[in-house]
Amino acid sequence: MILGMSTLAGLAQLRPGVRRLRASSYDPTGGNRDWWEFQPGQVRTIAELNGPGCIKHIWLTMGSEDKYMYRRVLLRMFWDGEANPSVETPIGDFFGMGHSMTRNFVSLPLQMSPQDGRGFNCWFPMPFDSGARIEVLNETEKQVNVYFYVDYEAYPAGT
Template sequence: MFASLTHTQPFVSRAINAENPNGEPGKAAMAASALGPSRKGSPCLRNIAPGATVTLADIDGPGQITHIWFTVDEKTTDADCYVLRDLVLRMYWDGETEPSVECPLGDFFCCGFGRAAVVTSGPVVALPSRGMNCYWPMPFRRHARITVENQHANPIKDLFYQIDYRLYDDVASLTGAADDLLTFHAQWRRQPITQPAQDYVVLDGVRGSGHYVGTYLALTTLERYWWGEGEFKFYIDSDTDYPTICSTGTEDYFGGAWSFARQEHGRTVEQCYSTEFLGYPYYSQHDPLIHSDYHDDVTPPQRGLYRWHIPDPIVFRERLTVTVQQIGSAACGAFERQDDVASVAYWYQNEPHGSFPALPDARARRPR
């Protein structure tokens, strides 16, 4: 993995943050503070108004984004405590008018439910406290634009970010061939109550060629008993009634087995984990951020899981649809469930991409 460090590279390195918003060479850390010139004078964006969209990156290519880092407070008041769901991250490649990435900020980094999680995977790393990183390669031919929209009720006091990227002399230096470039996409969806015997749709409407590289699932269970018998299905190219690829269950798809269970003090508990390509980093039935005199911190069980198809990408040449069944099991056997399901699909494809479904408003994205 370090072989590229031993020879001359066909690119130059750049970075954008509030200290150098245009990524210009020799112009970082110029802002002055009470400590003097060039002493941490502009570490973040401040007081982003409700309804405002800020442009974080506006880069002429060809180039490739290699690393993105964010951190922000989870709440502005006790009543307004879903900042990570209320900020919307969007990315546009090569002059697009519709984004290739549209996702609540926290969910993009596997921090669903408006809450932080600790994730130690390859492409997504979220560390204490809310240090959210991604390493998905994001190439572009001519231009890249990244924005964040504040759909929160209050101003965002401080938004910290850094975008690291490369600039190439030409597209061939970036890809090896001018027409061999797949761009990065990510899409958030939610169904607050799934319908019996109707698979939840993680992704559809994909036309073109590319490969599917990951799933993040933010599941709130609304029924009792075991929830994870549903199979992930990948309908590839000409598939109609039945998919080409199907998992054997939900916990199986995320790399676990037997309900993630272990025995502890005479009772069964689920085990969370985080690995390079798959994980179950978040489980909670309590939310201390919302405790007050008016309500307690009990929530329906919430589970965050991810699976990265990096060594095993799902390749498609014409189209792709991804779904997951809502099936549980109990003493009576398997049964159709109704739960609250949200997800992020991550994939690469050639452009143009199909239109995304309308993103639900902030109130409709609020976790239970």
């Protein structure tokens, strides 16, 4: 492999006009309450991204007394002002989970780990032209606490 021709060679290169940003559930007070509470039936926007860009990574974990929460909490993704989501799926399914059971696994675009696979990662690049919105909908009958971050690149207008 010739390093100069690989994608690894570009890791240390700054790209003009590209900004790396994050939307997350962090505690803005500086405390340690780094989750969002979702009541039964509640939908919340976890990322509202404006302008052209690309989601590079999503990390998420959650907790609830509902043992089927991975099938009953939905992830919705909207691109470029769509009225209806392009993605609408149970969170567990999105991250490659079968039968609502957490397990450790690693693949190129998806990962569940550590502690019996309760931390979910997605590295599918998700480009958008004018904006993106990610929502979480709690269809359980219990409160669900969601911890997350969405890493993305913002590009200059017109790119």
